[in-house]
Structures are given as structure tokens and as C-alpha cells.
Amino acid sequence: MSLSKSGDALSKTSAGTNQAEAFSLSASMMEMEAMAKKLRRHIITMTGKAGSGHPGGSLSAVEIVTALYFKLLRHKPLDPKWSDRDRFILSKGHAAPLLYATLAECGYFPVDELTTLRQLDSRLQGHTDRTVTPGVEMSAGALGQGLSFAIGVALAGRLNLQSYRVYVLLGDGECDEGQVWEAAMAAAHFKVDNLVAIVDNNRQQIDGWNRDVMNLDPFNKKWQAFGWHVIEVDGHDLAQLIDASDQAKLIKGQPTVIIAHTIKGKGVSFMENNPDFHGKAPDAKQVEIALRELD
Numbered sequence: 001m002s003l004s005k006s007g008d009a010l011s012k013t014s015a016g017t018n019q020a021e022a023f024s025l026s027a028s029m030m031e032m033e034a035m036a037k038k039l040r041r042h043i044i045t046m047t048g049k050a051g052s053g054h055p056g057g058s059l060s061a062v063e064i065v066t067a068l069y070f071k072l073l074r075h076k077p078l079d080p081k082w083s084d085r086d087r088f089i090l091s092k093g094h095a096a097p098l099l100y101a102t103l104a105e106c107g108y109f110p111v112d113e114l115t116t117l118r119q120l121d122s123r124l125q126g127h128t129d130r131t132v133t134p135g136v137e138m139s140a141g142a143l144g145q146g147l148s149f150a151i152g153v154a155l156a157g158r159l160n161l162q163s164y165r166v167y168v169l170l171g172d173g174e175c176d177e178g179q180v181w182e183a184a185m186a187a188a189h190f191k192v193d194n195l196v197a198i199v200d201n202n203r204q205q206i207d208g209w210n211r212d213v214m215n216l217d218p219f220n221k222k223w224q225a226f227g228w229h230v231i232e233v234d235g236h237d238l239a240q241l242i243d244a245s246d247q248a249k250l251i252k253g254q255p256t257v258i259i260a261h262t263i264k265g266k267g268v269s270f271m272e273n274n275p276d277f278h279g280k281a282p283d284a285k286q287v288e289i290a291l292r293e294l295d
């Protein structure tokens with residue numbers, strides 16, 4: 001397959017079938033690395049043009065979302081409601097630029113549409129809206145709800161005897177929300193083993209470092225105590241992310257959480273570990289510098 005042409009990722013699958021039949025993009029490691037860089041460039045240009053948005057927490061999750069959409073998920077961009085699709089739920093809905101860029105590169109809608117981010121009447125609002133954007137599974141923005149939503153979707157699959165898997169991406173700052181832990185308890189209680197939570201553990205949130213706002217440590221032990229199988233990975237290492245997701249498929253009777261250690265603003269020197277770029281767009285000069293760094 002070729003991922004070289006924007007928005008045409010499914011023109012050929014690894015099996016050589018046509019778009020209607022495709023269900024896994026199955027990209028190579030090199031293709032995914034190139035795609036990750038492309039997604040970072042989209043995040044910069046989209047937020048730069050909009051003059052607002054959340055670049056930091058979008059950039060930190062690029063490899064996580066790349067591994068999912070271009071390797072792990074079974075999905076059909078031309079048939080977004082395909083009932084057997086694996087579900088990806090973006091709980092940290094402010095990372096919408098990343099999800100939109102990924103969906104566009106997969107072919108859910110034209111890449112050109114990315115320039116409409118945050119405009120009135122655009123399908124690409126600042127936070128996700130499942131009623132308008134093809135491929136978006138959950139309307140989000142109010143943090144803390146995605147894990148509960150994902151459990152419902154996973155249980156529905158179990159009840160309907162469907163084999164799809166559900167992946168939900170949380171922010172670590174988001175895990176300061178109490179609802180996350182009620183959901184964590186429920187997932188273990190109901191043995192929801194078709195569910196994988198991935199935490200983008202960039203250690204920062206809106207106001208700075210988590211350890212200063214509300215400390216989550218010991219984070220892995222908390223998940224273990226709530227009955228989850230815990231895997232920790234370098235969240236910028238595609239191979240580790242793919243391996244962890246494969247491991248999770250073997251865990252029965254228990255949900256799995258992948259704690260992905262990441263850097264907020266990853267890939268742009270002046271954004272890395274800089275909470276200023278949590279919810280602030282780069283200006284024109286900063287866009288130029290960032291794109292040069294991501295060349």
C-alpha cells in the first residue's frame with residue numbers, strides 16, 4: 001500500500017483489495033513515521049491558521065493515534081459507521097486537531113477541509129462533535145467522560161456478539177477527574193476485556209505539571225489496584241505501542257491500560273514541555289519555525 005498521497009491512504013490495502021473491502025491500513029514502520037511527521041505539520045498549520053486550539057496535547061499523542069489508525073484498527077474510512085469497526089474514542093476532546101488530521105489522511109474527508117478548523121459552520125469544531133464529523137465516535141471536550149462512554153460501547157459489542165475492540169485515549173491530567181476512577185472500577189468489575197485505555201502521560205495539563213496541580217502518582221499502581229492489566233511504554237515509539245496493543249488482545253477477563261509516556265508539544269522545540277502551548281496556537285513566525293523543524 002502507499003500512504004504517500006494525502007487522503008488516499010486506502011487506495012490500496014496490503015491485501016490489494018479496493019476501498020470498499022478494506023479494513024486495516026497495515027502501514028509499514030517507515031510509512032507510519034512519515035505519517036506521524038505529516039500529522040504534526042497538519043496540527044501546526046491548522047491551529048496556526050485558526051489562531052486558536054490545542055497543539056501541545058495533540059502533538060504528544062501523534063504516535064499513539066498513528067499506530068491505531070494506520071496499523072491496529074479495523075476500519076473503513078469510506079464506511080465510517082461499519083458496525084464491526086474497532087472504535088477509537090478520543091476522551092481528551094481538545095486534541096481534536098490530531099484526530100481530524102488523522103481522519104483526513106485516512107480518507108474520511110478531504111485533507112483540504114483541515115484548513116476550516118474552528119470556523120463557523122465547519123465540520124471541524126474546536127472539540128469533537130460526532131453528529132457532524134465522519135469518523136468521530138464521541139462528542140467530547142468535557143473531560144472525564146470518555147472511559148465511561150467506551151465501557152458502554154465495549155459492553156454493547158459483547159452483548160451483540162461483535163468482535164470489535166474499543167480504544168479510548170485519555171489525558172493524564174484528565175485522570176484527576178473522579179468519573180475516570182468510577183469507570184475504571186466498573187470496567188474491572190464487568191471484566192471488559194475488549195477495552196483498552198491509553199493514557200497520554202505527558203505529565204502536564206492546562207495549568208502546568210500534574211504533580212503541582214493534583215498528583216497522580218503512583219499512577220500504574222492506582223490502575224492495578226482498580227483491577228486493570230497495566231502496560232507502560234514510550235508513547236513516541238510506534239513499535240512499543242503496537243506491541244502493547246497486541247499484548248492487550250491476549251488479556252482475558254480484565255481491561256488493559258497502556259500508560260504511554262510522552263512529551264507535551266513533541267517535535268517542536270519551543271512547544272516541548274511548555275504548558276503555554278496547551279491551548280494557544282502558534283503565531284505566523286512560530287508556524288514557520290515549527291514547520292522548518294518538522295521538515
Ligand SMILES: Cc1ncc(C[n+]2csc(CCOP(=O)(O)OP(=O)(O)O)c2C)c(N)n1
Nearest residue numbers: 057141142143171172173174200204205206
Ligand atoms: C470537565 C472539564 N474540566 C476542565 C476542562 C478544561 N481543560 C481543558 S484541557 C485541560 C487539561 C487536560 O490535561 P490532560 O488531560 O493531561 O491533557 P493534555 O495535557 O494531554 O492536553 C483542562 C483542565 C475541561 N475541558 N473539562
